[in-house]
Amino acid sequence: MRISELAERTNVPLPTLKFYVREGLLRGRTTAPNQAVYDERHVDRVRLIGALTGAAAMSLAQARAVLEVLDDGVDPVAAMGRAVATMTPATDDPVTHSGEARRLGIQVPEDYPAVQQLDAAAAAVQAAGLPWNEEIAARYIAPLRQLAAAELMPLSDMDRGEAVAYAVLGTALYEPVILALRRLLHAELVIGGDAPTAT
Amino acid sequence: MRISELAERTNVPLPTLKFYVREGLLRGRTTAPNQAVYDERHVDRVRLIGALTGAAAMSLAQARAVLEVLDDGVDPVAAMGRAVATMTPATDDPVTHSGEARRLGIQVPEDYPAVQQLDAAAAAVQAAGLPWNEEIAARYIAPLRQLAAAELMPLSDMDRGEAVAYAVLGTALYEPVILALRRLLHAELVIGGDAPTAT
Numbered sequence: 428m429r430i431s432e433l434a435e436r437t438n439v440p441l442p443t444l445k446f447y448v449r450e451g452l453l454r455g456r457t458t459a460p461n462q463a464v465y466d467e468r469h470v471d472r473v474r475l476i477g478a479l480t481g482a483a484a485m486s487l488a489q490a491r492a493v494l495e496v497l498d499d500g501v502d503p504v505a506a507m508g509r510a511v512a513t514m515t516p517a518t519d520d521p522v523t524h525s526g527e528a529r530r531l532g533i534q535v536p537e538d539y540p541a542v543q544q545l546d547a548a549a550a551a552v553q554a555a556g557l558p559w560n561e562e563i564a565a566r567y568i569a570p571l572r573q574l575a576a577a578e579l580m581p582l583s584d585m586d587r588g589e590a591v592a593y594a595v596l597g598t599a600l601y602e603p604v605i606l607a608l609r610r611l612l613h614a615e616l617v618i619g620g621d622a623p624t625a626t
Numbered sequence: 627m628r629i630s631e632l633a634e635r636t637n638v639p640l641p642t643l644k645f646y647v648r649e650g651l652l653r654g655r656t657t658a659p660n661q662a663v664y665d666e667r668h669v670d671r672v673r674l675i676g677a678l679t680g681a682a683a684m685s686l687a688q689a690r691a692v693l694e695v696l697d698d699g700v701d702p703v704a705a706m707g708r709a710v711a712t713m714t715p716a717t718d719d720p721v722t723h724s725g726e727a728r729r730l731g732i733q734v735p736e737d738y739p740a741v742q743q744l745d746a747a748a749a750a751v752q753a754a755g756l757p758w759n760e761e762i763a764a765r766y767i768a769p770l771r772q773l774a775a776a777e778l779m780p781l782s783d784m785d786r787g788e789a790v791a792y793a794v795l796g797t798a799l800y801e802p803v804i805l806a807l808r809r810l811l812h813a814e815l816v817i818g819g820d821a822p823t824a825t
Contacts, residue, residue: 471755478754507816511809533810535817541809548802555677555795556670558780566776567800567807570769575811577765581757596754598809601766603747605808606801608766610710610740611732612774613797617706618734 430455433465437473444473452476452491478600485599489513496595502587507594512540525549531564574605629654632664636672643672651675651690677799684798695794701786706793711739724748730763773804 430448434441447453448463453472455463479490492513496506525546528535535542552559578597582590629647633640646652647662652671654662678689695708724745727734734741751758777796781789 474753475755478750481750481753507812511813528810533807533814535810535813539810539813541806541813545803545806545810548799548806551677551680552799552803554673554680555799556674557792557795557799567773567803568811570773570776571804571807572811573772574766574769575808575815577769579812579815593756596756598812600747600751600754600756602805602808604744604751604766605770605804607740607744607747608732608770609774609801609804610797611727611734611738611744612767612771613706613778614710614734614738614740615732616774616778 428465430463430465433469433473436470437477439473439477447473447476450487450491452487452494475596478596484603493595493599497592501591506591507598508539510595510598527564531561531568533568627664629662629664632668632672635669636676638672638676646672646675649686649690651686651693674795677795683802692794692798696791700790705790706797707738709794709797726763730760730767732767 428436430444431441433439434444437444444453448455453469453476455465455469457463476490476494479485479493480487485493493510496509496513499506501509524543527545527549528539528542529537549559578601582593585593627635629643630640632638633643636643643652647654652668652675654664654668656662675689675693678684678692679686684692692709695705698705700708723742726744726748727738727741728736748758777800781792784792
């Protein structure tokens with residue numbers, strides 16, 4: 428299909444699609460100079476770009492980096508590491524290296540991007556006067572380890588391409604789901620006044 | 627202490643503190659026209675502003691709204707609701723009202739801000755071609771309900787002021803902790819190649 432049909436199919440305005448093409452996010456199959464055709468995979472691609480820059484609130488540069496990881500077709504583990512590095516906001520504070528991950532017994536390489544992210548997050552919690560120690564960290568780690576394991580489970584049934592897409596996109600796109608659910612479950616617990624239940 | 631001493635104590639530059647005062651985020655006790663004094667509570671306040679605008683990545687307007695909720699001294703439940711409303715990004719897409727929370731059996735008022743946030747997040751997951759259904763949602767809800775309950779536990783031992791601060795600030799400032807831990811635990815599981823363990 429032509430780019431104008433792609434616009435109709437996806438409900439994304441033509442100028443936006445042309446912008447994606449100019450920015451290298453979307454690339455059709457060239458049939459003649461200045462002529463490209465698109466297929467179903469491009470419909471998916473356009474939806475994906477919308478999800479990344481919309482609800483996942485990524486900048487265009489972050490979305491491009493994530494799409495590049497997807498296109499590279501490296502293995503899911505490497506892809507996930509690179510995606511995490513892409514999405515981790517560069518911190519203003521280069522001195523926060525408190526080694527929380529190691530202290531809490533989480534077995535990851537020292538230079539894994541989220542190591543620094545956890546240190547910065549823990550520093551902010553403490554700066555705000557909120558409690559942070561190993562006991563409190565354990566409250567988070569136990570259920571999140573369960574959640575992380577459940578999230579990785581489907582990987583074993585996927586082929587390589589699917590696994591890379593799930594690892595890269597899932598890292599970003601289930602985050603808003605998690606944050607919204609946590610807020611809802613707080614509200615439910617507080618409004619209901621129930622005793623904590625672990626379903 | 628004078629504002630210059632507050633700058634020394636907090637390691638925040640004097641112009642930044644004056645900016646906070648102008649913006650209404652920080653207010654000393656007025657002793658004479660154009661003269662205000664500060665005490666230990668203001669040291670905490672400055673750290674708090676730094677945490678909100680730093681690691682919690684809030685805009686100045688969001689930080690101000692959160693501080694207003696804190697200053698109001700309403701009850702923790704109302705405070706948490708208002709804080710969540712403040713922090714929920716206005717969505718570009720006003721048509722996403724899929725009623726996920728109700729469908730998933732989460733008992734909260736329809737107009738609770740995170741209800742719309744969950745609908746938008748679920749829509750983005752689906753737009754990216756990632757799986758979303760009740761079974762997958764349950765993978766998230768079970769551990770997050772456990773986490774939410776553990777987070778609310780300390781509230782019962784706090785006085786009202788502490789409880790409001792914990793509810794409002796905790797909602798925002800433990801979010802980056804959760805996201806960083808999830809990424810670390812993914813990496814640990816994938817790198818370690820262990821079978822999922824729920825500690």
